[in-house]
Amino acid sequence: MMNKRTPLQSVILYTLVLALVIFCVFPFLQILSTSLKHPIDWGNPSLIPRILHLDAYKELLGLMPAKEIDVPASIQRLLDNPALSAEKKQMLLAKFSSGGDVFPFGRYMLNTFVISFITGICSTFLASLAAYAIARLRFPAQSLMANGVLFVYMVGGVLLMVPLYQMSVNVGLASSAGGTIFSLFLIYLIQTLPVAMYMLGNYFRTIPFSLEEAAMMDGCSRVEAFWRIIMPLSKPMLFTVFIYCFVIAWNEYLFASVFLKQYQDFHTLPLALQTLFTSKNAIWDRIMAASMLTLLPVIICFMLANRHLSGGLTDGGVKG
Amino acid sequence: MSSVILRNVNKSYGNLPIVKNLNLDVKDGEFVVLVGPSGCGKSTTLRMVAGLEDITQGDIQIGNKTINDLPPHKRNIAMVFQNYALYPHMSVRENIVFGLKKSGADADTIKNKLADVSEMLKLNEYLDRKPADLSGGQRQRVAMGRALARDADVYLFDEPLSNLDAKLRHHMRTEIARIQHQYNMTAIYVTHDQIEAMTLGDRVVVMRDGIVEQVGTPMDIYLQPTNTFVATFIGSPAMNLIEAKIEGEELVFDNYRLPATKIANVDMHSLRAHDSVLVGIRPDFFEDSTLSSPSDNLFEFNNIEVNLVENLGFDKEILFKLGGEDAKARLDLRSHVKRQEHISLSVDLNRVLLFDTSTQGMLLNAGEV
Amino acid sequence: MSSVLIKNESRLGLKLVAPAVGIIGLLVIYPILFNLYLSFFDVQLNGNKTFVGLDNYTQLLGNPRYYHSVGVSVIYLIGTVIGTTVLGLAAAILMNQTFRFRNLARGLILLPYFAPVISVVFGWQFIFDPVNGIYNHVVVDVLNLTNERENLIGNPDSALFVVILFDIWKHFPIAYLLFLAKLQSVPKDLYEAAAIDGQNPWGRFWHVTLPELKFVIATVVLLRVIWNLNRFEDVYLLAPNVETLPIFTYYQAFAGIVDQGAAAAISVIQLLVLVGLIWLYVRKVLKW
Known part of the structure; x- marks a missing residue:
């Protein structure tokens, strides 16, 4: 038996744990606190806002009542002119209302969600096929592929940004919004495929071979054994890998910035937040609220997948 | 039910021979036990019959049809694995009927078979449980049930009792003998336990280093061992x-x-x-x-x-x-x-x-x- | 001969890997080669190329900014690798003790790793903000260490250290997870045997824990070097003025006077270093 701790040891232990947890959590608390603070309160070092100030969230989520539009008198006279068509009037008005201050957070979130979701699904699916083959089937170049995955997994995106950009320019994908988004999707696919293959491959290796053999004895072909036994059995791990890929795509900044710069409507959250921060509208409460809202889905995913994630990551060699 | 014939069967991994020129006739309805120390090639032989290992050389016939190139799922074989290999995400019921459903049996047949098998193996009260919630002995019975529910030509057993404690092993041994006689099934049974071999087999095949040392009825092998290996391997304490x-x-x-x-x-x-x-x-x-x-x-x-x-x-x-x-x-x-x-x-x-x-x-x- | 079964299996195997391998081949392997090709050209953003031979390389090797960024990268690597390893190990040892709320604590310390970089960098910038940040408040107003509020992130030299601290904060959890997994697999009787042999806790750590962790430590160090050599977002988003190699490459390729050929050349050199490290990892660490 290990010795029981003395009171002093307990105090030291709890102090260290507390210090570590505070170190990890403090920046999050800072973000949350600032997002809820009124501008006059920013200089206040306390984490608790003097007044709870939810405007930043309301604004980002489009819950603010539409502002009274300040229209110069000359324009107002134009608008009052009955000769002008209703359409023209709308356009004129729009010019004033969209004057820089609006940040379509919902739209960016949707963009990010869509591309991350599709990336997660495609990557998990393709990776499960390949990982199964590499983990379980004998075929030529199998070990080369198993090692190749490891290698590819470690070649970071930075090294590929020039050739990938040039490739998409050369095939003409970079010249349209659709093509750009497709390029970005493909890039997210390769950023997630190797890690997904690695995690799933290691997981499949832990499933006893005899399960597939039993399925084959029960009349399943190899493919049926995979679909009807291995895949249903791996659901929790597949979900974990999906979440992992989803989060990688959700967090990605580098390629989004290279490819989407000129297509503002299709910006993803990381790109949008960076633009928000560097724009003249940089207001701490808004940035922090936007940070919180970007963080939230990731935290939810994390809580959903936590049970399997830690194990999967350590088995999988670990990216990060 | 069908006969199984192995003709000059060889198996090697690279240059390492595992099974050397094996010949064996298993008659329709016969219970043949392959026995030998670990590494003697008995499991490999069984797995070649199942199609889980390819045959390096020679032929295997089931019901007079050469099945060398037939993938396992087309051989109509049922098998009980050493580690049971129950599908962990399925209930006992689903485990038992999985193969039946796969073979396209109609709902009535499935229902009757399930009732038969769960009656015979006393699995009635566990049908809705997952394998993880069963004891070792219960899992073993489910694994048996899954094989027995099938209407297979040949039944293969790969050391099915080796993970059970002594008492349960003895009990299941008796059960298997009873069931085999009741169904008159063609069965090949692999074990390293000479008592299982003696008590279960119509005929016993003693193997060593990929070679068949002797084939015969249990009493033949006990009384007339062809060499000192068989003589000392069979019988306890050893000769x-x-x-x-x-x-x-x-x-x-x-x-x-x-x-x-x-x-x-x-x-x-x-x-x-x-x-x-x-x-x-x-x-x-x-x-x-x-x-x-x-x-x-x-x-x-x-x-x-x-x-x-x-x-x-x-x-x-x-x-x-x-x-x-x-x-x-x-x-x-x-x-x-x-x-x-x-x-x-x-x-x-x-x-x-x-x-x-x-x-x-x-x-x-x-x-x- | 029954090669039919083997043939069927390998055919299925190839079919299943084909899509993933195809995509990886097209979008990783080919680009690596294409990158090598581009490094011999003057490349414009719009795709126009002129062959310049080894010019990109000679210019690069004569560019003090390149050596500066190599230096920054080296400091960054040393700081982050030591920091994440030490903190990860300490956290693993701490979290391997039994105490109340341990599961909660274990979950919380993983948060930095999973949080999107973009959603935490602003929090960090706020902490070090010269006007509102808590750092200046503590250093200047509470501890009175200096009289002037400093813009730590604004100055590239001090920003490097903020970036290192940020990286340690963000990535020590992964080292922690690897260490914890190993610690949990150390058999308890080893500690008991050591305790019976009269080892105090420090001796038990030194003689039991560390030898068990040797390989994991090597894994963590090497993986940290490999990942951090390529690290872009954490540095760029927190402090774009800290010019590690990836940031320098990015500026060459997409900002100011665009020189994608030069960027390609930097990537080629960096890839060679990386391949060496990966080789080391596969040969020396994975084989253990």
Whole structure:
């Protein structure tokens, strides 16, 4: 038996744990606190806002009542002119209302969600096929592929940004919004495929071979054994890998910035937040609220997948 | 049900031979047990029949059809695995009917089979549980049930009882024997446990290093082992083997002179060609001389010093020296020998076997070679 | 011969890997080669190329900014690798003790790793903000260490250290997870045997824990070097003025006077270093 701790040891232990947890959590608390603070309160070092100030969230989520539009008198006279068509009037008005201050957070979130979701699904699916083959089937170049995955997994995106950009320019994908988004999707696919293959491959290796053999004895072909036994059995791990890929795509900044710069409507959250921060509208409460809202889905995913994630990551060699 | 025929079957991994030129006929409805120490190729042979390993050379036929190139799922074989291989995400019920459903059986057949099997294996109350919620013995029964529910041509068993404790193993052994007779199924059963082999098999195949050492009924193998390996592998405790000099018509070791002429089936002519011979006596064939009824063919080892007595209840095993080697005898409870006593043991010479010292093969009389 | 079964299996295997391998081949392997090709050209953003031979390389090797960024990368690597390893190990040892709320604590310390970089960098910038940040408040107003509020992130030299601290904060959890997994697999009787042999806790750590962790430590160090050599977002988003190699490459390729050929050349050199490290990892660490 290990010795029981003395009171002093307990105090030291709890102090260290507390210090570590505070170190990890403090920046999050800072973000949350600032997002809820009124501008006059920013200089206040306390984490608790003097007044709870939810405007930043309301604004980002489009819950603010539409502002009274300040229209110069000359324009107002134009608008009052009955000769002008209703359409023209709308356009004129729009010019004033969209004057820089609006940040379509919902739209960016949707963009990010869509591309991350599709990336997660495609990557998990393709990776499960390949990982199964590499983990379980004998075929030529199998070990080369198993090692190749490891290698590819470690070649970071930075090294590929020039050739990938040039490739998409050369095939003409970079010249349209659709093509750009497709390029970005493909890039997210390769950023997630190797890690997904690695995690799933290691997981499949832990499933006893005899399960597939039993399925084959029960009349399943190899493919049926995979679909009807291995895949249903791996659901929790597949979900974990999906979440992992989803989060990688959700967090990605580098390629989004290279490819989407000129297509503002299709910006993803990381790109949008960076633009928000560097724009003249940089207001701490808004940035922090936007940070919180970007963080939230990731935290939810994390809580959903936590049970399997830690194990999967350590088995999988670990990216990060 | 179908017969299974293996013709000149070879299996090697690279240059490493695992199974060497194996020939075996399993008749329709026959229960054949492959037995041998680990690494002898018995499981590999079974897996080749199943199609889980490819055949390096030779042919395997099921029901007179060569199935070498047939993928496992088309061979109509049911198999019970050593680790049971139950589908962890399915209930017991789903596990049992999975193969039936796959083969396209109709709902009534599935229902009846499930009822049959769960009745026979006493699985009724567990049908809705997941394998993780079952004990080892229950899992084993589900694995059996999954195979039995199938209407397969051949049933394969890969050490199905080796993960059970002794008591449960004995119980399931009896169950398997009962079920096999009831269904009259063609079965190939792999085990390293010679008791399972003896009790279950219509015929037993003893293997070593990828080679079949002997095929025969359990009693053939027990009474007429073809060589010292089979002789010592089958039977517990193992057969005593004592090297004896041949002097005229007598086999000599220690102070004992066994009359060779009285040993069954021995051809004196061929025996004279040897200087020495291995005398094989099963521990079971010794008797306490004070209890044995006098007979013409009895040989008495007198002045044996008992080194150890192990009481097993009905039996007791005693340890002593014979020909300079440790030897064992199994006596029944009527005998009251004690440690360090000097006793006499007698043996029916008809039960004594002789083996060639160099080839380790059994010495038979000329007529039987 | 029954090669039919083997043939079927390998055909299925190839079919299943084909899509993933195809995509990886097209979008990783080909680009690596294409990158090598581009490094011999003057490349414009719109795709126009002129062959310049080894010019990109000679210019690069004569560019003090390149050596500066190599230096920054080296400091960054040393700081982050030591920091994440030490903190990860300490956290693993701490979290391997039994105490109340341990599961909660274990979950919380993973948060930095999973949080998107973009959603935490602003929090960090706020902490070090010269006007509102808590750092300046503590250093200047509470501890009175200096009189002037400093813009730590604004100055590239001090920003490097903020970036290193940020990286340690963000990535020590992964080292922690690897260490914890190993610690949990150390058999308890080893500690008990050491305790019976009269080892105090420090001796038990030194003679039992560390030898068990040797390989994991090597894994963590090497993986940290490999990942951090390529690290872009954490540095760029927190402090774009800290010019590690990836940031320098990015500026060459997409900002100011665009020189994608030069960027390609930097990537080629960096890839060679990386391949060496990965080789080391596969040969020396994975084989253990």
